[in-house]
């Protein structure tokens with residue numbers, strides 16, 4: 001399965017190891033864990049077909065929380081000719097696609113999914129010095145890291161984040177990330193090479 005806003009779901013939002021009963025279609029399938037979804041309802045599992053098929057749309061269930069205010073701000077800068085209604089409609093459509101059809105990314109804290117270039121970004125993996133070096137061929141991984149920090153990152157000492165908190169080595173998947181108390185989440189814009197990073201800790 002391909003997802004607009006999440007690369008390599010098999011690494012970052014793995015399916016159950018055994019078949020489970022999907023809460024939404026009742027079939028026995030390999031499923032995503034739905035227990036972490038943002039909802040007042042309790043759910044255990046959802047199969048990929050129900051997630052991408054839009055079974056969450058129209059219900060008070062969200063797999064994540066998009067930074068819709070920042071998205072609208074970007075859209076109004078990119079499209080000064082658009083009316084407020086057009087911006088709201090475009091943002092709402094992208095937010096539904098993000099929050100209702102994207103597998104859940106397990107994080108230490110709840111934070112808003114970043115936006116860049118007038119759309120939500122695609123999650124491409126966990127941050128490390130190795131990863132930023134690979135993303136910045138010919139230039140400095142440190143420079144890329146510092147310029148990628150999302151506006152919500154309050155830490156003004158980006159030197160300290162780079163020196164003391166960013167892991168050295170690549171973090172391959174969710175299982176490896178679960179042992180690491182500070183995680184950096186790396187995203188790429190859908191519309192440019194822009195990299196966006198947020199971080200949290202347990």
Ligand SMILES: [Zn+2]
Nearest residue numbers: 022025047050
């Ligand atoms: Zn299903």
